Amino acid sequence: MLTLQYMPYGEIEQLQSEERVRKILSVVKKNRIVLLEGKLEREEETELIKQTMESISESFKGIELGAINPTERGDAAFIQKLKKNMATLLMGNRQGMTIIGPASIVRQIKQDPEKIQVFTDVGKRRR
Amino acid sequence: MIQLIQNFINKVFRDLFRKKKNLKIGIYGPPNSGKTTLANRICKDWLGEELGVVSSIAHETREIQLKEKVTIKSKDDNEMTFSLVDTPGIATKVDFEDFMKAGLKSKEAKERAKEATKGVIESIKWLDDMDVVIVVLDATHDPYTQVNITIIGNLQARDIPVLLVANKVDLKKADVKRLEAAFPQYDIVGISAKTGTNIDQFYEGLFAIAG
Numbered sequence: 048m049l050t051l052q053y054m055p056y057g058e059i060e061q062l063q064s065e066e067r068v069r070k071i072l073s074v075v076k077k078n079r080i081v082l083l084e085g086k087l088e089r090e091e092e093t094e095l096i097k098q099t100m101e102s103i104s105e106s107f108k109g110i111e112l113g114a115i116n117p118t119e120r121g122d123a124a125f126i127q128k129l130k131k132n133m134a135t136l137l138m139g140n141r142q143g144m145t146i147i148g149p150a151s152i153v154r155q156i157k158q159d160p161e162k163i164q165v166f167t168d169v170g171k172r173r174r
Numbered sequence: 175m176i177q178l179i180q181n182f183i184n185k186v187f188r189d190l191f192r193k194k195k196n197l198k199i200g201i202y203g204p205p206n207s208g209k210t211t212l213a214n215r216i217c218k219d220w221l222g223e224e225l226g227v228v229s230s231i232a233h234e235t236r237e238i239q240l241k242e243k244v245t246i247k248s249k250d251d252n253e254m255t256f257s258l259v260d261t262p263g264i265a266t267k268v269d270f271e272d273f274m275k276a277g278l279k280s281k282e283a284k285e286r287a288k289e290a291t292k293g294v295i296e297s298i299k300w301l302d303d304m305d306v307v308i309v310v311l312d313a314t315h316d317p318y319t320q321v322n323i324t325i326i327g328n329l330q331a332r333d334i335p336v337l338l339v340a341n342k343v344d345l346k347k348a349d350v351k352r353l354e355a356a357f358p359q360y361d362i363v364g365i366s367a368k369t370g371t372n373i374d375q376f377y378e379g380l381f382a383i384a385g
Contacts, residue, residue, distance in 0.1 A: 089327040093298050096266055096324065100291040105284075109267025112320045150267035159318045159356075 049169050056085040056141045068095045071147055075110055080148035085141040086114050113156035115163045116143030197256035198303060199384060203310035204321050205232040205263030208341040212310055212367035213260040220246050225260055231276045233290035235262045238300060248381045261300060262293030264321055301328060306335045306384040313340035313348035313364060317356040335383040340364040343371055
């Protein structure tokens with residue numbers, strides 16, 4: 048069975064970066080895939096990697112993560128960039144979605160600016 | 175706002191250090207992208223000796239490796255001296271069983287996994303010390319991984335100049351265009367650190383962002 052846990056951005060909004068990461072990791076360590084509304088800051092992503100590495104053990108092998116934010120296309124035209132800046136101003140980091148799963152379940156996350164594909168090992172385990 | 179002030183202070187300090195010529199150039203990237211092969215190529219080209227051991231098993235470099243006073247010359251005879259920092263590959267997972275599949279014994283594999291996790295943490299800690307970073311990506315792999323995006327995004331957030339390198343262009347599966355499409359805001363130099371293909375173009379690129 049695959050458990051997906053939705054985490055609205057409001058659930059982490061008031062937390063400090065380290066606490067945000069700790070909260071996300073605590074769910075992932077329960078073998079659940081976190082669907083986070085919005086995205087983490089770049090520095091928080093490195094904090095997530097750092098805390099993940101500190102937690103690695105024989106039973107916890109790390110995480111797979113992927114984020115999608117269609118407004119973040121690097122080749123966007125000027126008007127699109129302007130719209131993006133306006134949206135960022137109004138919504139902060141609530142735009143897009145981030146998926147964080149335990150590496151023992153999520154084998155790979157493939158992403159591009161428009162889609163995200165999650166490859167799991169769940170079916171393989173059953174066989 | 176605080177981030178902007180922080181970036182400005184970082185930039186002022188970096189510029190000061192650059193003027194003192196204590197330039198620190200880091201080589202970053204995911205495991206097995208060819209970071210140490212490139213570091214060895216640079217050291218061999220300009221110092222006549224290699225920096226580290228290269229292996230097909232991931233996480234061969236598990237500690238920061240530093241070579242001081244590397245001086246390179248451009249085509250128009252400009253010189254640049256810097257400390258070269260080869261870093262362990264940044265990853266989000268480390269599984270000792272992968273090392274066992276690569277032929278290591280259980281104890282050795284567990285030890286390597288433990289060292290690899292420490293290496294990733296060290297790489298992240300050293301990010302703040304870098305003046306310029308060469309990000310080495312494997313041109314035969316999918317560039318849209320969160321590790322790549324996180325590394326490059328972090329450097330951008332810290333306002334650290336980046337040279338993006340698409341390595342392993344000597345391999346048939348290499349696709350530099352795919353990398354260019356993934357990171358359109360950067361100039362990308364396609365090289366083979368192993369064979370030396372386009373290495374002159376790489377040095378010119380390094381002069382352009384760090385010289």
